[in-house]
Amino acid sequence: MDNYHSTIxxxxxxxYLRMGIVMLVTLYTSRIVxxxxxxxxxxxxxxxxxxxxxxxxFNMALSAATARYLAYELGRxxxxxxxxxFSTSLNLHIGLAIILLFILQTIGLWFVSTQMVIPSHxxxxxxxxxxxxxxxxxxxxxxxxxxxSLIAHENMKxxxxxxxxxxxxxxxxxxxxxxxxxxxxxxxxxxLMAEKILVQLFLRYYTLRKYKECRxxxxxxxxxxxxxxxxxxxxxxxxxxxxxxxxxxxxxxxxFFGPIVNAARAISVQAQVACxxxxxxxxxxxxxxxxxxxxxxxxxxTFNLTFTVGKYAFVLILLIVAPATxxxxxxxNLWLGTHSYPSETATFTIIILYSALVQTLTQSLLIVFRAIxxxxxxxxxxxxxxxxxxxxVYITLKLGFPAYSAFWEILLANIISFFxxxxxTWRYEHFNIKRYLLKTISPLMAITxxxxxxxxxxxxxxxxxxxxxxxxxxxxxxxxxxFTWLFLLQKKEKMILIRKLRQLWx
Numbered sequence: 001m002d003n004y005h006s007t008i009x010x011x012x013x014x015x016y017l018r019m020g021i022v023m024l025v026t027l028y029t030s031r032i033v034x035x036x037x038x039x040x041x042x043x044x045x046x047x048x049x050x051x052x053x054x055x056x057x058f059n060m061a062l063s064a065a066t067a068r069y070l071a072y073e074l075g076r077x078x079x080x081x082x083x084x085x086f087s088t089s090l091n092l093h094i095g096l097a098i099i100l101l102f103i104l105q106t107i108g109l110w111f112v113s114t115q116m117v118i119p120s121h122x123x124x125x126x127x128x129x130x131x132x133x134x135x136x137x138x139x140x141x142x143x144x145x146x147x148x149s150l151i152a153h154e155n156m157k158x159x160x161x162x163x164x165x166x167x168x169x170x171x172x173x174x175x176x177x178x179x180x181x182x183x184x185x186x187x188x189x190x191x192l193m194a195e196k197i198l199v200q201l202f203l204r205y206y207t208l209r210k211y212k213e214c215r216x217x218x219x220x221x222x223x224x225x226x227x228x229x230x231x232x233x234x235x236x237x238x239x240x241x242x243x244x245x246x247x248x249x250x251x252x253x254x255x256f257f258g259p260i261v262n263a264a265r266a267i268s269v270q271a272q273v274a275c276x277x278x279x280x281x282x283x284x285x286x287x288x289x290x291x292x293x294x295x296x297x298x299x300x301x302t303f304n305l306t307f308t309v310g311k312y313a314f315v316l317i318l319l320i321v322a323p324a325t326x327x328x329x330x331x332x333n334l335w336l337g338t339h340s341y342p343s344e345t346a347t348f349t350i351i352i353l354y355s356a357l358v359q360t361l362t363q364s365l366l367i368v369f370r371a372i373x374x375x376x377x378x379x380x381x382x383x384x385x386x387x388x389x390x391x392x393v394y395i396t397l398k399l400g401f402p403a404y405s406a407f408w409e410i411l412l413a414n415i416i417s418f419f420x421x422x423x424x425t426w427r428y429e430h431f432n433i434k435r436y437l438l439k440t441i442s443p444l445m446a447i448t449x450x451x452x453x454x455x456x457x458x459x460x461x462x463x464x465x466x467x468x469x470x471x472x473x474x475x476x477x478x479x480x481x482x483f484t485w486l487f488l489l490q491k492k493e494k495m496i497l498i499r500k501l502r503q504l505w506x
Contacts (some may be wrong), residue, residue: 004027004175016440017304020323025168025170025171026167026170026270026273026274027192027270027335028415029167029170029171029174030172030267030270030338031335031337032048032171032174032175032177032218033174033177033188033240034263034267034336034341035337035438036184036444037177037179037184037185037188039215039259039260039263039341039342040122040259040260040263041122041125041185042121042185042263042267043258043259043260043261043262043263043264043266044118044122044125044129044185044259044263045062045185045188045189045266046125046250046263046265046266046269047116047250047251047254047259047262047266048112048116048126048129048130048133049050049103049129049133049185049189050246050250050251051108051111051112051116051130051133051246051247051251052104052108052130052133052136052137053133053137053246056217057201060123066085066089066144066145066148069085069089069230070082070085070086070148070149070152071151071152071288071291071292071295072288073085074152074153074288074292079212079213080340082213083212083213083215083217083219084219084232085213085224085310086145086149086213086214086216086223087217087218087219088219088224088225089144089145089148090142090216091218091225092221092225092337093141093142093144093145094117094142096141097138097141097198098113099138100137100141101134104134104137105134108130109130112126112127112130113127115255116251116254116255117254117255117259117344118259119259122185122244125183125185126185127170128183128185128186128189128190129185129186129189132189132190132192132193133189133193134152135193136192136193136197136423138446139196139197139200140196140200143200145205145382146181146200146203146207146208146213146214147203147492149211149213149214150203151288152288153211153288158203158206160377161261162199162202162203165199166195166199167196169198169199170192170195173188173191173192173195173359173503174188174418177191179385186382204371207375214273222459236333246269249265249390249393249406249438250262250411252390252394252397252406253265253323253397253403253406253417256397256398257403260342261342261344263341264341264343264344264345264348264393264403265340265344265348266340266495267336267341267342267345267348267398268348268349268352269352270370271324271349271352271353272353272355272356273361275317275320275321275353275356276356277442279313279317279356279359279363280313281362282309282313282316283310283364283367286305286306286309287367288366289305290302290305290306290367290368291367291370291371293305293371294368294372295371299429300367302371303368303369303372303429303431304445306364306365306368307364307436308438308493309364309442310360310361310363310364310365311363311440311444313360313363314357314360314361314364314444315444315480315484315488317356317357317360318357318447318448318451318480319451319477319480319481320348320353321353321354321356321357321474322451322452322454322455322476322477322480323455323469323472323476325349325350325353325354325454325455325461326452326455326456326458326472326476327345327459327468327469327472328346328349328350329464330466330468331469332345332346332470334466334469337455338361344403344404347404347407348404348407350402350405351407351408352369353402353409354411355407355410355414357413357416357448358411358414358415359414361418361441361444362414362417362418362421365418365421365425366421368425369421369424372425372428372429378465381420381424382420383418384415385416385417386413386417388413389409389410389412389413392409393405393409393410396409405470422436426430439490440488441448443483443487443488444488446483446487447480447483447488450479450483451476451479451483454476455472455473455476455477458472458475458476459472
C-alpha cells in the first residue's frame with residue numbers, strides 16, 4: 001500500500017512542477033497574445049480553431065479506449081497483448097485522421113466559410129487559421145497511442161519536462177507576434193502548429209526508444225479491432241457530449257453575438273484550462289494504478305483510491321475558486337489590464353470556475369467508471385443530457401436571453417451528468433453510495449457554500465487593492481483547510497497525512 005502511495009506521490013510531484021510553471025506562463029502568454037492580436041482576432045482564433053476541435057470527439061473516444069486497455073494489460077503483465085493493442089490503436093487513429101481530414105475540408109470548410117460570423121476583412125486570415133488547425137489535428141490524432149503508453153507506464157517525468165518546454169515555446173511565439181512580417185493572426189496559428197508538431201515528434205521518438213510494445217506491427221486480428229471499437233463506440237457518446245459542451249457553445253455564441261463574445265468566452269476558458277490542468281495533473285498520476293487495481297480484482301482499493309483523490313482534487317480547486325470568484329474583477333484587471341477585455345468576461349469566468357468544481361468530481365468518477373469497462377448506459381444518458389443542454393442554450397438565446405445564461409444551463413447539465421455517472425457506477429459495482437454522499441459529497445458542498453460566502457463577505461470589508469486579494473486568499477483558504485480537516489477527512493486519512501508531514505519535517 002505504501003509503495004503505490006509513494007509512486008503516486010512522486011508522479012504527482014512531477015506533474016505539479018509542470019502545472020505550476022505552465023499555469024503561470026499560460027496565463028501570462030494569453031495576456032500578451034490578447035494585446036498583440038486584439039479582441040476580435042483573439043475571438044476568431046478560438047472559435048475557428050474550435051470548429052476543428054469539435055470533430056476530435058472521435059479521437060477522444062479512441063484515446064480513452066487505448067489508455068484503458070494499455071493500463072489494463074500492463075496490470076496483467078501481458079506484453080504480447082500490449083503490442084497488439086498499441087499497433088491496432090495506431091492503425092485506427094491513422095484511419096480516423098484520414099476521415100477527419102475529409103470531413104473538415106468539405107463540411108467543416110463550408111460551415112466556417114458560409115455560416116460563421118467573421119468580419120469580411122479578416123476572412124482570409126481566418127481561413128489560414130482553419131487550415132493550420134487541421135494540420136495540427138492530424139498530428140494530434142496519430143499521437144494518441146504514444147501518449148497513452150507513457151501514461152499507462154506512469155512515466156510522468158517526461159510530461160513535466162515537455163510541459164515546461166511547451167509553455168516556454170508558446171511564450172516565445174507570443175512575444176514574436178509583434179515582430180511578425182506577416183499577418184499577426186496567421187503567424188500565431190502557424191507558430192502554434194510548428195510547436196505542437198515538434199513536441200509530438202520528440203515524444204514519438206522517446207516512446208519508441210523506451211517501450212517495446214510501441215514497435216508498430218500490422219495487426220489482422222478482427223477481435224482486437226472489434227474490442228477497441230466496441231468500447232470506443234460507447235465512449236464516443238461521452239466524448240461527443242464533452243466536445244459539444246466546450247466547442248458547441250462557442251459556435252452558438254458566435255452565431256448570436258459574434259467574435260467579441262467569443263473572445264470573452266476564450267479568456268474565461270483560460271481560467272478553466274488552468275483549473276482543468278490542475279485537475280488533470282492530480283488525477284493522471286493515480287489513474288493507471290486505479291485501472292490496474294481493478295484488473296487485479298482489488299475492488300475495495302479501486303474505490304478507496306478513486307474517491308480519495310476525487311475529494312482532494314475538489315478541495316485543491318476550491319482553494320482557488322472561492323477567493324478568485326469573489327475578486328474576479330480585480331484579478332482580471334491585474335491579469336489583462338484595465339478595460340482590455342470584453343465586459344462579459346467576469347460573469348463568464350465565475351460560472352465557468354463553478355463548472356470546474358463539478359467537473360472535478362465527474363472526472364475522478366470517470367476513472368473508475370472506465371476501469372469497470374461498462375460505459376454504455378452512463379455515457380448514453382450523460383450524452384443525451386449534454387446535447388439537450390445545447391439545444392436549450394440555442395432556444396434561450398433565440399428568445400433573447402443574455403449570453404451568460406448559456407453557461408448556467410451548461411453548469412446545471414454538468415451537475416445532472418455527475419449524478420448519472422454516480423448512479424451507473426453504483427449499479428455496476430454496488431459500492432456504498434449512501435456513505436459516499438453523506439461522508440464526501442455533503443461535506444464538500446457545505447465547505448464550498450461557506451467558503452464562497454466568506455470570500456464575498458471579506459470582499460466588502462476592505463477597499464479594492466492587491467492587499468485585499470491576498471488577505472481574501474489567505475483567510476478563505478485557511479478556512480477551507482480547517483473545515484476539510486474537521487468535517488471531510490477520515491481518522492485514517494488524518495493519521496496518514498500527519499505521518500507524511502512528519503517525514504517531510506525530518
